[in-house]
Amino acid sequence: MNIHKTIVYTKEIYEKANKANKELLKDYLVELKSKKRKPNTLEQYLSDGRMLICYVANEMENKSFLDFNKKDFRQVSLWLTEDRQVSNARFNRVFALIHGMMEYAEDEEDYEYEKNYARKIKNLPKEPVKKITFLTDIQISKIRGYLLEHKMYRECAYLDISYDSAARINEVIQMKKQDLVDNRYSNTVVGKRGKQFNLIIHDHSIESLRLYLEQRGEDHKEELWVSVRRKDHKVVGKQAAYEWTKKMCKILTELEGKPITFSPHCFRHSALENYENGTHYMCRVLAEPKKFSLEELRVLAHHDSMDTTKSYLKPKENNVIEGMFGVKIS
Known part of the structure; x- marks a missing residue:
C-alpha cells in the first residue's frame, strides 16, 4: 500500500537545526567518502540524515545527537515504525546511518562521546509479517474500566x-481543550496529504475528558495533552501516547491472562472494524442500532479510496466461504 508521508525536511528547518548534528553528519559522510563508499549510498545517507535532523529540530527540542539517551533513540525508532510506517528495509537503512554516526563520534577524538546508546536499538527482520491487532469492543471496555478505576x-x-474518532495518533495529538466537551468535536487538525478536518467524539470521550480536565485543573495551556504530574503542565506529544499505549498492552495482558500487544494505530483499525461489524458501543447508542457502510467508514477515516479503507479491516473471504457452505473456519 502506498502511504503518503508528511514532508519532514525543508531548507528552512534545516538551517535552524542543531549545528552539532549537521557537523556530525557532514564529518561522517566525509569519512565514508574516504572509504570509497558508493555515491548512491552517500546520497541516501545525506537524505536520511537531513530528515532525522529536521525531525529532531521539530519534535525533540533540537537536541544534539551526542546528548541522546536510550529513550531518545527509541523515540526515533517509534516515529519511523509507527508514525511514518516505513518498511523494515528503510528502518534498517536509517539506523545504519545512526549506528555509524554514533560509532564514528565514539571513536573520533574531536568528539567527547563515550556511551553509545544507539547500540541498544536493533535492526528489524528483513521479511517481517506485519500483524494488525484488532481489539474488540469488549477488550476496549476492559482497558477503559481499568483506567477509570485507577483514575x-x-x-x-x-x-x-x-476509538471514537478512528483518528491517527498525529491527529489526536493536535487537539486543543477549548470548547471540546461542549462542541463534541475538536479544533481543525491536519491529517495526511494536508487534509484539514475536525475529529468527532462521543459519549465515552465526553465522560473521560470531563474527568481528565477536572483532574488537570486550571492552566493557561491550550493543548489538550499535558503532563498531569508536573506543576507547569508541560505539553506532551506522540512519544507520551506511545507510552500510554504500552501501559494499556500490559493492562489487557494482565486482565486476559495472555500476552497482547498493539500500537496506537491499532485503535484506528479496531474502531473502523467495529463500526463496520456493528459491535462498536456507538452502534448500540444510536437511536437505530446500525452497522456502518464502507463508504461511511471511508469518510470517517478521511481516505481517498475505499480500497484504502478495506485494507484497514479484517479480511472477509472466510465469511463468504462460511456462508456458501455452512462451514465454520476458525
Whole structure:
C-alpha cells in the first residue's frame, strides 16, 4: 500500500537545526567518502540524515545527537515504525546511518562521546509479517474500566478519543481543550496529504475528558495533552501516547491472562472494524442500532479510496466461504 508521508525536511528547518548534528553528519559522510563508499549510498545517507535532523529540530527540542539517551533513540525508532510506517528495509537503512554516526563520534577524538546508546536499538527482520491487532469492543471496555478505576483519566481520554474518532495518533495529538466537551468535536487538525478536518467524539470521550480536565485543573495551556504530574503542565506529544499505549498492552495482558500487544494505530483499525461489524458501543447508542457502510467508514477515516479503507479491516473471504457452505473456519 502506498502511504503518503508528511514532508519532514525543508531548507528552512534545516538551517535552524542543531549545528552539532549537521557537523556530525557532514564529518561522517566525509569519512565514508574516504572509504570509497558508493555515491548512491552517500546520497541516501545525506537524505536520511537531513530528515532525522529536521525531525529532531521539530519534535525533540533540537537536541544534539551526542546528548541522546536510550529513550531518545527509541523515540526515533517509534516515529519511523509507527508514525511514518516505513518498511523494515528503510528502518534498517536509517539506523545504519545512526549506528555509524554514533560509532564514528565514539571513536573520533574531536568528539567527547563515550556511551553509545544507539547500540541498544536493533535492526528489524528483513521479511517481517506485519500483524494488525484488532481489539474488540469488549477488550476496549476492559482497558477503559481499568483506567477509570485507577483514575488514569488522561490515558482513558486518549483511548476513548482514538476509538471514537478512528483518528491517527498525529491527529489526536493536535487537539486543543477549548470548547471540546461542549462542541463534541475538536479544533481543525491536519491529517495526511494536508487534509484539514475536525475529529468527532462521543459519549465515552465526553465522560473521560470531563474527568481528565477536572483532574488537570486550571492552566493557561491550550493543548489538550499535558503532563498531569508536573506543576507547569508541560505539553506532551506522540512519544507520551506511545507510552500510554504500552501501559494499556500490559493492562489487557494482565486482565486476559495472555500476552497482547498493539500500537496506537491499532485503535484506528479496531474502531473502523467495529463500526463496520456493528459491535462498536456507538452502534448500540444510536437511536437505530446500525452497522456502518464502507463508504461511511471511508469518510470517517478521511481516505481517498475505499480500497484504502478495506485494507484497514479484517479480511472477509472466510465469511463468504462460511456462508456458501455452512462451514465454520476458525
